[in-house]
Amino acid sequence: MELLTQGPRGTKDILPGEVDAWLYVEKKIRELCERFGFQEIRTPIFEHTELFQRGIGDTTDVVEKEMYTFTDRGDRSITLRPENTAAAVRSYLQNKLYADNSLTKLFYIGSMFRYDRPQKGRYREFHQFGVEALGEQSPAVDAEIIILAVRFLQSLGLKDLELSINSVGDPKCRPVYREKLQEFFKDKLDGLCDVCRSRYDRNPMRILDCKSGECQRLSVGAPEITDCLCDECNEHFEKVKEYLTAAGISFTCDPRLVRGLDYYTKTAFEIKYSPLGAQSAVAGGGRYDGLIEEIGGNPTPAVGFAVGLERVMLALEQQKLFNAEPHKADAFIVALGEKAQSVGFKLLVELRDAGLKAAMDYAGRSMKAQMKQANKAMAHYAVILGDDEIAKNVAVLRDMESSAQTEVPMEEIIKKLTDEVKG
RNA sequence: GCGGGUGUGGUGAAGUGGUUAACACACUGGAUUGUGGCUCCAGCAUACAUGGGUUCGAUCCCCAUCACUCGCCCCA
Secondary structure, eight states: OOSTTSOOTTOOOOOHHHHHHHHHHHHHHHHHHHHHTOEEOOOOSEEEHHHHHHHHOTTSHHHHHOOEEEEOTTSOEEEEOSOSHHHHHHHHHHTTGGGTOSSEEEEEEEEEEOOOOOBTTBOSEEEEEEEEEESOOOHHHHHHHHHHHHHHHHHTTOOSOEEEEEEOOOTTTHHHHHHHHHHHHGGGGGGSOHHHHHHHHHOGGGGGGOOOHHHHHHTTTOOOHHHHOOHHHHHHHHHHHHHHHHTTOOOEEOTTOOOSSTTOEEEEEEEEOGGGTTOOEEEEEEEOTTHHHHHTSOOOOEEEEEEEHHHHHHHHHHTTOOOOOOOOOSEEEEEOSHHHHHHHHHHHHHHHHTTOOEEEOOSOOOHHHHHHHHHHTTOSEEEEEOHHHHHHTEEEEEETTTOOEEEEEHHHHHHHHHHHHHO
């Protein structure tokens, strides 16, 4: 394959036939977010590398091996955003958005970049829709955004979604749990798979959702985070569940649900659509009360989530939930001969100025060929211009559906078509 | 980063160690000289991912590269 005619690995063009579906989804997002009181924010595609190192965590996979980082001409280290939370928080602090309200509710839609191995539902440039609610510690906000995520997916008609929630504790109780877990696995280390042995130090909580049968057997009876939560976290988690239940949202508690980014505290949740295969997590998020302070702001509680839009599109496609309306033309101008071409072109512009969807063929082809074009464009009317018509200063208006045609004086065409189409 | 699969014209898809590499769709033109959607006919001239190798000879065999794809890791 030619370098020049092949896009970079892991990128994907969204082609004209696909854009309609994206616009549809984006429209749903904006409508829903407005209803929930979230305002759109657009942050830069790139940020200082340090922001992500600090915000996401130095030891996470995303920061360790998936970032698109480069040095710019001013010798600064720049990174293409791998997610939008850190950037949204940066903007929140930089622009002092906290000054306007005690609770700031933001949403975004945009490209994110991660240097991963591409596969179904995973690209190096991908799109996320996400929300961030900054400044409030109430579990009601956790519930609010979870409900927003669920409603969004439901509004698209998606079925078979599974919502899992968990609490991952906070800096007070999580280290305690971590130690308990390491204690539990200490003498079972030899039986674990290679991957899990490396997880033991890095992220022992990950051992719990290993797919290896042996690891699963060994992890039976392991302490669960929800049994180790401090009072504050426990109460918070209970409240979130109460709110969700009250709202009629069904969910399952998954004590093994862990989020990969360092900044999460307390609530963690994930929405899965299993038919997607390996990349079935459609949405994920949670609370990150420590992040804003980490980045240099005053301690501020916050919650958010992100939805992978490519995965949503895949699900939409699988469930056949989006059917693009064909683009129909109101009028197709069929011009025969040079004179008719220029008269037709003038008419084309005038029709468009009058607000009609008008098209014509410029190749000077046969009438038959132009009629075929008109048909393909699904034109409501064909406006036929030949030497005879030019001479008489008229055009033939043909209804492509009924095949009825009439001769109309040139000066009446625009009005006539406008009336027919709009009326 | 690791492992498996695949790569034929615009698209889908047959096929073979050696003559003109099927077919379908799409596209273009035509079927009494200015009329579409159905049908019929014709055309699409340098299509076998790229680079090596084995062989008298490879699109079919081997290796590498690239791309796509599935899974692992991780994540949306």
